[in-house]
Each structure stands twice: as structure tokens, then as C-alpha cells.
Amino acid sequence: MSGQADDVYEALLAAHEGLTEAESVALNARLILILLNALSDPEMALVAICAARTGIIVKQ
């Protein structure tokens, strides 16, 4: 299981390879929108945004 998490982490970093800082910022923004949309429940989007702001992830 941690192997899978490592795969994801590596993919995230690899996605930024060769990009300028501005391009990375743009990619992150697109990724955030895509992920927010992928959540099945819009409420989860608001929870995630709140959590990111406080730096704490709470298990629902």
C-alpha cells in the first residue's frame, strides 16, 4: 500500500519535471480543479479546501 502512495507521489513530482515555476503553478491549479471535480460529493471539496487551509486532515 505504501508502494502505491509512493507511486502517486512520484507521478506528481514527475509531472512538474522540466517546467518553469509559472508552468508548475498553472499545472497545480488545473490539477486542483480536476481533483475537486472528481470528488463524488461536493461537500468533500469544501472539507478538503478547509483542511488544506488549516493543515489538518480529519477522517470523515
Added chain:
Amino acid sequence: MGRYIHKRFTCPPPPELRGGRPRDYPVVIIGAGPVGLAAAIDLALHGVPSVVLDDSDRVSVGSRAICWAKRTLEIFDRLGIGERMVAKGVTWQVGRLFHGDREVYSFDLLPEAGHKMPAFINLQQYYVEEFLVERCADFPDLIDLRWNNKLVALEQRDGGVDVSVETPEGAYRLHANWLVACDGARSRTRALLGLDFTGRVFEERFLIADVEMKADFPSERWFWFEPLFHTGESALLHKQPDDIYRIDLQLGPDADPEEEKKPENVIPRIKAVVGDRPFELDWVSVYTFQCRRLDKFVHGSVIFAGDSAHIVSPFGARGGNGGIQDVDNLAWKLAAVVKGEADADLLNTYDEERIHGADENILNSARSTNFMTPKSATERVFRRAVLDLAASHVFARRMVNSGRLSAPCSLAGHLLQTPALSEDGVAPGQVCPDAPLTAPDGRSVFLANLVGQEFKLLVVGDVQLPVGIDLPFVQINANGYADQQGFAKARLGRDVVYLVRPDQHIAARFTAPAIEDVARALRRARGDAAVTAQVPA
């Protein structure tokens, strides 16, 4: 300038200037714009007379409201000018969004058939006012239009308002039981009462121009983010009648309006939009936008409607459309109060329902303006992300915000509506949907023309109404109005009864109502507080 000729209206001197003491009137309306004129006509349809005071003698000058939404057209149809507006206006329903020179996506606001009115028409405000003024002439004994009559002072006292008026022929006073202020964003009524708006002013400036030119642009709303042809953030193009195009160009926050309005500065900007086509500038102005409103719209005997009560940025076409929906909500209630059929408390529900409408319009207009004018580098990054994703991701298209176009307001959950007991059918508070029907005599009719103006029951199917119900009703079944294409059943449900308000909003929905169910819902819809108080929260 331009091709529309502004007629100068005249009227006989008011009776107050021919001697005698100030007279009493049930209703005085300040402002003969679309909202004031619509209010006078709607009151007249209820048999209530009004005096309308306007400080000019012509219709709207310049480029102001253009886009009239389907719901507004249904209201204007009830008032008698809807078909005329559609005939003259430019009908549209498709919008296209561009980022730079790339089309991001397009949308269709009314993808289905079976409605009398189109999604939108574009029609200059001066035409709408011209048609309304002519319609007022159908009520010579009920509508007293007074041109060049300027409100200068007012004083509320028991049972009404004392109004002081100035005219070129002299000054006079009159007394109104009710004063309806339809005098716009810079309302003198509001100033005289010392009331102010709360809300937001945006700093961005927009240059708007009416341009006359022969061109073959399709009847679509075109909006650009970061257009290549203009250094500002956004541009908007609308087609109007008489070969007139309305162009909105976003200027930077530091733009100097006086400089920007100069033809030598405007013309190159327009040329960048329209290319080599010859054109004439019909109108130019520079605006900042605001999204604000009064705390309440009813102040004693003074009622505010339209821009005098609330103002919005124009993206989404919620200004003129919002004001006409105010009138739709207010007129039947004020008429009932004037005629002694309802308590003055009923007007509190105008506050309740239209403050809700105004807040919806303000929220949506503010969000659009925010999207169009990112305030920080981070906002700009996210907006760019939305635009980049929208070309290939459907979800991102929903986030692109160049204006959430005006839609009918739902009054679900407000006091006058009786909550429905089941889930099927249209929720109380929504506007009764339109549908094509065939009348018993074979004529093709629309449901929107069969309901409204007074409380009615709408019966879908063979439901038998209980004996003794004293309300007009419309029945959709084989013996009544036939639903040959099936739109009515699809939109309204089967074997269901609706209580429809004079403004065509649904007040209640029943399956097999007893006479007391209907009577109670009707009392509630007329503002009977005793009924509302009995219902558990």
C-alpha cells in the same frame, strides 16, 4: 446621433395646476422607465388607477437594458407587449465563449421546444418603453402619465405620502396612499428618504458602445476573455435591431472615463473588434459597476422597485429583468391591498420574496464580475486553469463565468407558499412552466397565457375538483385543454392540481384536495398570517 427618433411626449396640465386643493390618489409611481410603466399597466389590469410622474418627456436615451429573458417576456406578454417585443427584437439563445481567439465552448439557453417565448431577445430599452407608453394609452381612465413632472419633496404621514412636484407650468402638491419608487439607480425618492444602498462597488471600468453597421454576425452572444483585439480583460458583443451592435469593452482600473469616451479613443477600439466594416458610433459611455441593495424595499407607504431598490453589474442581464420581476410580484399584492382584499402586511412578502430575488441577482452578478476581473495573481492562475480546461473538460465549462444569465426566481420556502406533501411535480414557489395546448375549440394556445393575473387552479388530468370551490380553473385533459404533444404532462406531472398565483408562481400543489385544503392554501397565498402561524416550521 443614431437612427432611433425620440418622440417628445406631451400631456394636459394636471388638475392640481388648474386650481383646487391637492388631491388624493391610491397609487403614485415615480419614474416612467420599464419598471414604472409596467407597474402602472399591471395595476390597471387589476382595476387600480395610478399617477406616473417622470421628470423627462421622452423614453430612455442611450444604450441601457438590452437582453430580456424568457420569464420577463412572459410577464410582458401578460401586460400586453410581449409579442410586439419578440417581433421587433433579435431572438437568441446561443452564446459563444472565446479565450484569445480560441473558442472555448458554446451554450444553448433553451434547447427544448414547446415554449411560447424564446430564451432571450435583444431589444433596446427605448423600444420597450415606447411599447409600454403606447400600452398605457389603452387605460386612459386608469393611468395618468405626467411628463416633465419632477418629484422634489415628499413627506410620509398617516395613511400615505405628501408629494411635491415641479413642472414647467408650475409646482403643485398631491397626496398618495402608496408611492412606488421606480426612479432608477440614482433614485431621488431614495435620496429624499435618506436611504442608502449596502453592498459592493467594483473598481473596474467598462466602455460600452452602440455601433451601427451592416454585418452578418449571427444572433449569438459572443464573449471574449483576454481578446486579442483589445488590451483589456474582456469584451462582449450583442446584436440588436436596426443593425445596431452593442459592444462592451473592459478597461483597466486606472482608465480615465473622460479620455476613454472620446471618439478618437473609442473608434480604434471598435475597429479592432469589427475589422474593416464601416460603422457609426451611436452611443458611448463608461461605467463602473455595483452590486448593492436597500436593506428593505418597503418603507411605510413608499415601495421601491427596480434599480431604485437594487443594482447589479450587467453580466447575466439581471438588472432590467430583475426589476420587471419586482413588478410581477408587487402589483397584484398592492392591488389587493388598495382594493381592501388583503391586509397591508401582504406587502411584507414583497420584501421577503424580492429581497431573495435581489440577493440571488447580486450574488450571481458579483461572481461573474469577480471571474472577469481577477484580483490577484492567484485568482488569475485559477481563472486561466478554468479556461484552459474548458476546451476539453465539460466540468470546467460550468465554471467559466462570463455571466450567469437571468433565470426565473424560485420562491420555494417563502411564507405565501404551502409546502407540497409529495415529491412529484413542480415545487411550490417555482414559476408555472409553459406548454403548448389545444383549446376545446381547436385553437393552439400556450399555458402561460391561461394562468396568471388572478388566483387560478390548474388541474392536470381527470381530477375532479370538490364541489363548491369558488376559483377559476384551467383543466388539461381530453375535454378541456388537450396536451397533444405531451409537454404539459412531462413538465407538470399527472393527476395533480396546482394553485397558481396572479404572477404565475405556484402557491400550492395537491393530489386529491378537499375544499378546505384549497381554501387554506389560498388564504395563505393572500398573506393571511393566521394560516401561516398554524403551520409547523
